[in-house]
Amino acid sequence: MEVLDFPAGECLPAVLNQSLSSGFDFLLSPLVDPTYRPTPGAVLPVSASDLILGPSQWSSHIVGKLSEWIDLDAEDEQLRLDSELTLKQEVAWASLSLQVSNSMTTLHVFFLPPKRSSCGNYARVVNQILQGLTNMQLWLRLPLEKSEPMDDDHDKVKNNDHMNEMEDSWELWNAFRLLCDHSSQLCVALDISSTLPSINSLERWFGEPVRAAILQTNAFLTNARGYPCLSKRHQKLLTGFFNHSVQVIISGRSKHDVSPVEGVLSGDENHTEGTLIQHSLSPYLNYISYLYQRMDPLPEQERFEINYRDFLQSPLQPLMDNLEAQTYETFEKDIVKYTQQYQRAVAKALVDRVPDDAVSTTKTVLMVVGAGRGPLVRASLQAAEETGRKLKVYAVEKNPNAVITIHVSELLGSFGDNELSPECLDGAQRFLKPDGISIPSSYTSFIQPITASKLHNDVGV
Numbered sequence: 001m002e003v004l005d006f007p008a009g010e011c012l013p014a015v016l017n018q019s020l021s022s023g024f025d026f027l028l029s030p031l032v033d034p035t036y037r038p039t040p041g042a043v044l045p046v047s048a049s050d051l052i053l054g055p056s057q058w059s060s061h062i063v064g065k066l067s068e069w070i071d072l073d074a075e076d077e078q079l080r081l082d083s084e085l086t087l088k089q090e091v092a093w094a095s096l097s098l099q100v101s102n103s104m105t106t107l108h109v110f111f112l113p114p115k116r117s118s119c120g121n122y123a124r125v126v127n128q129i130l131q132g133l134t135n136m137q138l139w140l141r142l143p144l145e146k147s148e149p150m151d152d153d154h155d156k157v158k159n160n161d162h163m164n165e166m167e168d169s170w171e172l173w174n175a176f177r178l179l180c181d182h183s184s185q186l187c188v189a190l191d192i193s194s195t196l197p198s199i200n201s202l203e204r205w206f207g208e209p210v211r212a213a214i215l216q217t218n219a220f221l222t223n224a225r226g227y228p229c230l231s232k233r234h235q236k237l238l239t240g241f242f243n244h245s246v247q248v249i250i251s252g253r254s255k256h257d258v259s260p261v262e263g264v265l266s267g268d269e270n271h272t273e274g275t276l277i278q279h280s281l282s283p284y285l286n287y288i289s290y291l292y293q294r295m296d297p298l299p300e301q302e303r304f305e306i307n308y309r310d311f312l313q314s315p316l317q318p319l320m321d322n323l324e325a326q327t328y329e330t331f332e333k334d335i336v337k338y339t340q341q342y343q344r345a346v347a348k349a350l351v352d353r354v355p356d357d358a359v360s361t362t363k364t365v366l367m368v369v370g371a372g373r374g375p376l377v378r379a380s381l382q383a384a385e386e387t388g389r390k391l392k393v394y395a396v397e398k399n400p401n402a403v404i405t406i407h408v409s410e411l412l413g414s415f416g417d418n419e420l421s422p423e424c425l426d427g428a429q430r431f432l433k434p435d436g437i438s439i440p441s442s443y444t445s446f447i448q449p450i451t452a453s454k455l456h457n458d459v460g461v
């Protein structure tokens with residue numbers, strides 16, 4: 001989805017119409033006349049009456065943009081006070097006018113980047129505003145930048161907090177959202193310029209609530225035919241954003257003087273030659289659509305896992321509860337576990353215990369403890385077939401809902417032992433020969449630190 005940023009002073013309904021028919025989804029529109037400064041008794045000069053668009057147009061196609069002069073951490077006290085008053089007025093106006101049609105819609109208001117690295121007052125006022133908001137998201141605009149020290153410069157930079165703070169917009173975001181108490185309604189819109197920070201710096205943003213990537217037209221390169229295109233690194237970044245449902249905003253004046261119609265790469269039916277007057281930014285939109293359509297489809301495993309992304313799961317308790325068929329189905333999607341790990345381990349054990357000259361006379365007995373619907377039974381039988389070894393399998397299962405054909409352990413749970421595997425396996429131990437083995441023979445639980453603001457908010461720490 002693309003959003004178009006358009007300058008103040010243009011006629012909103014006309015620009016909106018043309019933008020929508022050119023394939024854009026949203027417009028980023030200033031809410032207030034940019035020349036406005038508060039004076040005693042003055043009424044907020046909104047840039048457009050709320051009647052200029054229909055209620056559903058406001059809520060579906062407009063993202064409100066706040067006045068650019070607002071500077072809540074300015075040294076000038078009057079400017080600070082005016083900024084606070086106007087910011088609150090503009091958000092109040094937005095929440096009224098953009099909200100009329102459907103109280104269930106989440107509305108978006110676009111906030112300016114902090115004008116300086118120390119932005120405590122700005123964050124304080126935004127935090128106050130957030131306390132009173134229900135179905136509105138505030139997008140804080142931030143430049144995607146971080147100066148990358150060379151390795152030997154690292155300590156130098158580490159000791160220079162001020163410099164670090166100034167040049168790492170993630171640090172700025174982190175300080176700002178801490179002051180806003182990690183509000184889940186505070187999101188980020190990242191300004192992407194022609195140069196990008198290192199992959200490590202970019203990846204930190206994938207754990208954050210980034211809602212929009214703002215591509216200035218001058219971040220685009222020009223291809224051999226004169227059309228806008230992006231560097232390989234920008235393309236990769238956008239693909240990552242597409243996978244995280246981040247909106248793309250195209251901002252600025254067209255820098256590529258090409259016929260938008262001829263530049264169509266997306267094959268969108270709206271772009272049939274001659275049917276519409278295209279927006280001057282259409283070639284940029286077409287290029288972004290082309291990148292979107294060119295993405296590889298997600299592998300099946302990832303498609304399956306996507307619904308679990310960023311959701312906290314309470315550990316299963318299969319010892320206490322009988323699991324449902326759907327839960328077993330979820331386990332069974334883990335090809336790496338069954339085929340690459342368990343099946344390989346059983347095959348190795350069989351080869352190890354039964355030499356080639358004894359395959360016809362030796363039958364190995366294997367017991368699957370807690371067999372569920374039998375994926376380990378299948379993996380074991382396949383290992384026997386693959387190695388040419390004879391195998392007798394017992395499946396032990398306490399859940400009457402787990403339908404299995406042969407009675408034969410995967411009691412790992414979410415954290416190695418939360419299914420009480422030591423206790424359960426202890427009972428099965430007496431069936432094991434003195435030289436018998438257990439697969440797995442030991443468990444190790446690993447903890448991986450991650451950054452995920454949504455999960456952090458969900459835990460509510």
Ligand SMILES: C[S@@+](CC[C@H](N)C(=O)[O-])C[C@H]1O[C@@H](n2cnc3c(N)ncnc32)[C@H](O)[C@@H]1O
Nearest residue numbers: 318319331370371372375396397398399410424
């Ligand atoms: C994590 S599930 C694994 C199921 C299956 N092996 C798989 O990989 O899909 C653990 C299974 O052990 C079973 N189980 C737990 N405690 C048990 C017990 N004391 N005796 C028999 N089965 C048990 C549960 O009902 C559940 O089906």
